[in-house]
Amino acid sequence: MEKRTDKNVYTIIFAIVMVVVVGSLLAFTASKLKPAITENERIEKQQNILYALGVNENEGTGDIAFVSKAEVADLFKTKVTEQLVLESKDGKIIKTMTRQEYLDSDEKAKEPYLIDVKKQQANAKAGESRMLPLFVGTSEEGDTYYVAPIRGKGLWDAIWGYVALDKDMIVRGAFFDHAGETPGLGANIKQRYFMDDFYGEHLLTEAGAFKGITVAKGNADPKNNDKTDYEVDALAGATITGDGVAAMIKADLKLYLPYFQSLKTAN
Amino acid sequence: MGLFSKKDAKLITDPLADNNPITIQVLGICSALAITAELKASLVMAIAVIFVLGVGNVVISLMRNIIPSKIRIIVQLIVVATLVIIVDQVLKAFAYELSKTLSVFIGLIITNCIIMGRFEAFALGNGPWKAFLDGIGNALGYGVILIIVGFFRELLGSGTLFGIPVLGDAIEKTGVYKYGYENNGFMLMPPMALIIVGLLIWAQRSKNKDLIED
Numbered sequence: 001m002e003k004r005t006d007k008n009v010y011t012i013i014f015a016i017v018m019v020v021v022v023g024s025l026l027a028f029t030a031s032k033l034k035p036a037i038t039e040n041e042r043i044e045k046q047q048n049i050l051y052a053l054g055v056n057e058n059e060g061t062g063d064i065a066f067v068s069k070a071e072v073a074d075l076f077k078t079k080v081t082e083q084l085v086l087e088s089k090d091g092k093i094i095k096t097m098t099r100q101e102y103l104d105s106d107e108k109a110k111e112p113y114l115i116d117v118k119k120q121q122a123n124a125k126a127g128e129s130r131m132l133p134l135f136v137g138t139s140e141e142g143d144t145y146y147v148a149p150i151r152g153k154g155l156w157d158a159i160w161g162y163v164a165l166d167k168d169m170i171v172r173g174a175f176f177d178h179a180g181e182t183p184g185l186g187a188n189i190k191q192r193y194f195m196d197d198f199y200g201e202h203l204l205t206e207a208g209a210f211k212g213i214t215v216a217k218g219n220a221d222p223k224n225n226d227k228t229d230y231e232v233d234a235l236a237g238a239t240i241t242g243d244g245v246a247a248m249i250k251a252d253l254k255l256y257l258p259y260f261q262s263l264k265t266a267n
Numbered sequence: 268m269g270l271f272s273k274k275d276a277k278l279i280t281d282p283l284a285d286n287n288p289i290t291i292q293v294l295g296i297c298s299a300l301a302i303t304a305e306l307k308a309s310l311v312m313a314i315a316v317i318f319v320l321g322v323g324n325v326v327i328s329l330m331r332n333i334i335p336s337k338i339r340i341i342v343q344l345i346v347v348a349t350l351v352i353i354v355d356q357v358l359k360a361f362a363y364e365l366s367k368t369l370s371v372f373i374g375l376i377i378t379n380c381i382i383m384g385r386f387e388a389f390a391l392g393n394g395p396w397k398a399f400l401d402g403i404g405n406a407l408g409y410g411v412i413l414i415i416v417g418f419f420r421e422l423l424g425s426g427t428l429f430g431i432p433v434l435g436d437a438i439e440k441t442g443v444y445k446y447g448y449e450n451n452g453f454m455l456m457p458p459m460a461l462i463i464v465g466l467l468i469w470a471q472r473s474k475n476k477d478l479i480e481d
Binding site: 018 | 341349370
């Protein structure tokens with residue numbers, strides 16, 4: 001005799017019930033947890049920007065340590081003195097807005113640090129203008145640093161980061177993160193020993209043209225003493241992730257070049 | 268019969284050695300290759316799989332009499348996926364740091380053939396308590412191999428364990444590096460995980476000849 005659970009009608013009803021139950025369960029969890037998750041993401045973005053700016057709790061050569069969740073909002077207010085949004089089109093900056101001007105420019109505009117770089121990249125690809133957030137802060141030595149977000153592709157998924165530059169576009173801080181690079185290989189872009197190598201590297205040639213930084217194989221400069229070779233040491237077994245880091249630095253930071261040039265002429 | 272009879276205990280101990288999911292059943296190899304370049308990732312993956320397989324086996328076992336046989340594989344897949352997504356969301360809301368570490372594993376857990384294998388081979392035909400023990404046992408067996416492989420790959424490939432340098436500094440040439448020792452970068456590549464698993468299989472079968480097939 002055919003079992004009850006083998007009948008087609010039963011199978012279809014079971015499938016429908018299962019989909020409804022699982023669907024509502026997931027939707028319920030997602031909507032209940034959304035505020036907490038958004039808040040965590042907001043904190044993370046602020047922590048990342050502050051980290052690149054040098055505001056972190058790193059000790060010695062240990063793991064990366066962000067400022068604590070409790071302090072992050074206050075520190076973000078005091079350490080980031082200005083949040084700019086540059087409107088870029090075809091490699092030129094057509095408009096420079098302060099945070100308030102940006103928020104007033106569009107009803108849907110969110111805080112500059114919440115600007116979705118991925119979406120802006122898509123806008124640029126579609127021929128529209130791209131909003132470039134830039135966070136201005138002061139280092140402990142009293143220099144003005146500019147933190148820019150970058151985003152690109154690793155081996156498996158997205159990689160992104162924040163780079164702090166001084167007025168000569170010399171890297172003064174860097175933070176990289178990834179969505180799904182291989183643990184132990186590509187995921188090591190999030191390690192201090194990789195990120196710290198970027199400190200002090202130049203992005204511009206002496207003539208002032210944009211050159212970028214290559215994540216290079218070959219260990220030519222393992223202690224990374226040479227800061228004007230436009231190279232940092234690559235990670236073993238993570239060629240594609242490393243190339244992705246180099247590519248996003250080249251593509252995204254280049255867009256800020258006109259702004260830094262205008263800083264020069266203004267002085 | 269107590270809650271934890273001899274037969275039940277075997278459900279846990281068997282997969283640890285003579286019926287190990289990786290070295291004997293050769294399941295779950297894909298994730299064993301992907302994430303064992305460092306010990307910490309191996310450990311996190313092991314814990315995640317213990318949780319998902321333990322709970323998943325119980326859920327499937329409870330549903331075993333109502334699941335239509337024609338679509339049972341899809342039902343199993345949905346159960347794993349739902350569990351994993353809920354865990355991921357809860358972690359994102361309440362333990363954000365941990366969820367960042369785990370994000371890579373989410374996809375790998377869903378595709379882990381050990382999970383589907385145990386649902387299909389055990390949970391569909393046994394009660395929840397037995398299924399739970401079987402799930403924990405198999406996940407532990409998987410985890411043990413992961414940790415062994417991770418230990419050797421991180422030690423020989425990067426000279427560290429849990430990210431802490433144990434062999435000295437490769438650039439400053441301290442510790443064993445003073446005597447000309449070099450990290451074997453090849454250990455970081457997935458193929459070396461396969462070779463280590465191969466060596467483990469060899470060691471295990473030469474110790475217990477019963478395991479050798481003709």
